[in-house]
Amino acid sequence: MRQNRFVEKSIEKLLFVAAAIATISVALITIFVFRSGLPAMSGYGFANFLFGADWSPGNGEYGILALTAGTLAVTFLALLIGIPTGVCCAVFLAEILPKRAAAVFKFAIELLAGIPSVVYGFFGLIVIVPIISEHVLPLWQRVNPDAQTTGLSILAGGFILAVMILPTIVSISENAISSVPQDYREASLAVGANKRETIVRVLIPAAKSGILASIILGMGRAIGETMAVMVLTGNVAMLPKGILDPVATLTGTIAMEMSYAGPTHQEALFGVGIVLFVIILILNLAAQAIARKMGAVGRE
Amino acid sequence: MNRKLGDISFYGIVLILSLATLAILIVIIAYVMRQGLPHISWEFLSQSPEHMGREGGILPIIVGTVFVTLLALAIATPIGVGAAVFFAEYSKEGRVVQVIRTFTEVLAGIPSIIFGLFGFAFFVVFMQMGWSILSGGLSLSLMILPTIIRSTEESLKTVPLSYREGSLSLGATKWETTVKVVLPCCRKGILTGLILGIGRAVGETAVLYLTIGGSIRIPTSLFDPARTMSMHMYMMTAEGISREKSFATAALLIVIILIVNSIANFISNRMKGAQ
């Protein structure tokens, strides 16, 4: 019997270790990425690294401003398209579609999440990029006759990214809207509001922290996405002036240049990784805090 | 009147955007399948690539994909299920548990390129595993770990407390109760997690791009470099090698994802039905 208890205690410890591995991994990831990237950052000067506009590793210039700008531009466009679409899909799923049809729609959204990012990139390259260079560009040229583009652009990257972050926004927002208590709906309908007014004035405000969390997580996905963006944005490390300009992103630059980078360049790429890591960490912690607040409110 | 106009525009917008979402999914799948399926043949599946993939098939790449995925699952499953059991059955609310829970969530949010950088710095360089299936599988396992933890824990939570009480009241220990009563109830939930993990692993590129090498020879050991399907696709796309072969690989990937998602969906529906 003594032995029995010893076995139980050991198993409990073992399970604790299993649970701690995720935490240990995060710690190791932090340590190794920082260890590999900080020297280059401090060597080049933190301010120069973060705010320098010139990224040309061949000349020893490692200013990532253009990369950050590229990431932000693509992410911003993705959110601009993705948020309204995602929230509408969530409303459609949670409040309008009958149960069985909603299950089919949900499955479709899950598929959207399952499609590998290279396939998105490839599809964008074969379909979206030509559309931009052949159809969007002429339209744009009527406004701005000097515009030029190969199609590899913020628009191409942002559009495909919007599709890629949709599942995140839809599933979390749908959850938030569905879990608004039934009383709210009844109360609103009881004072004479119709369904649309109930959705817009009551349900969406009540679910706003969930929707916000979904947007932040979607933003995290957009910023972190690598392969599709790398294929579609053209990878030109310059500050963009218009939506049809090519850009380079933080992630794309790392993936692209890692394979041929020399030692200092490699360290600089790890530095880019640090910046990316910190941004994502902040976004995730924010989303978690919001989600927790939402949970706490829900329980009261 | 004004109200009616509001209704029409609101429902109109919701409907259009939702249908557009559905449409883009269908367009992507249909387009890739139409362009790719005709190029999938027995030769494509059973031969090695020639001329860097311009000709021939993708057998070594399929083998590499299977190896890496299996390795990642073999590592992540016991750890993930163990962690989920800890969270659901053993942990008491406290500072330490709160911290490791938070970090598990953080792990889930880390972008794959960071896993790639880490895998490169840690497994490939620091642990001297080189570009290999081992490095890639280990990095990938960290990435799918949160998926497995989450789906296992969700399904552990659905096991009624009365089963645990019944078992404990017969003098079973907590571990016996967990293994013999609770976990068997979660077989399907765990399986769903694993299948979704397979989906993530098969579709993943960025992690492997920096950790697995990219060899197009059939790997024979864990220490061999390899190439996975999505990585192969990227390389052929980026280097403009062969549009046909890219499409064929893409179609194959989509077929796998369709199968994986359908199975997961089927299992979780049956699970709901059984309760």
Next chain:
Amino acid sequence: MNMNMGAAAVQTSTMPRPTGAPAASQTPAMPRQAGAAFTEAKTEAADAELVFDINKLNLHYGSFHGLKDVSIRIERNKIMALIGPSGCGKSTFLRTLNRMNDLIPYVSIDGLVCFDGKDIYGRNYDVTDLRKKVGMVFQKPNPFPKTVFDNITYGPKIHGKKNRKQLDEIVERTLKEVALWDEVKDRLHKPALGLSGGQQQRLCIARCLAVEPEVILMDEPTSALDPVATLKIEELMDGLREKYTIIIVTHNMQQAGRISNETAFFLHGEIVEIGDTETIFSTPTNKKTEEYITGRFG
């Protein structure tokens, strides 16, 4: 004889006292009994009939005082019924006897709970061994999602019985004991969840018997069942009394009256009155008991 033993077991609680005196005034008499408990533990031969000896048991759930100075002595081969309104602590008390309360966070316990002369909350007491000897049947039937056979052999297997023939015997013996054998003998390897509620509950009792307990704790075992199934379980309990000691929590006054030898009435976490069932039901000494039994509150 039976009546005498019963009276002896709950001696202090049913000590002569002015009728209508508040139950709380009883507590000062308790320390005397604590001394008795210790001596009895040493001279086991003298008191072999005593199964549980509970002394000044207090239980806190967070800041809530769930059980207050509960003292009971429970004899072998008797059925003790615990009655009282919802939330009075009777189920909580029952669960302290096989330490099922260990599962609930924020529960703290002090006082002495002796089973077979040993303090079950003592430092090195083996909980699994306790639960093997003190079985439990729950309010809602809770067979595992396994076959009938696997449900019953679950406990024996855990405790090291692997021999197939032995297990077959256990299954047959216990199913016969709970009068379920004829109904399920052809479907031993079918899922237990396919049985009716009453059958499931009898299966749970059989599962409990399979580990050969000394005591069976029953937490409102018939409250989820229909009258016919309830009657079957009650008949069953009457037979079980020969081999086991049964402590049953019930909401059903008639049930307590029909089956038990002794009855304890709980109110607000205290024992208001305890004693021979017939006495309690016919001439309760406490006014609250009388009100509860006659259905005027609770």
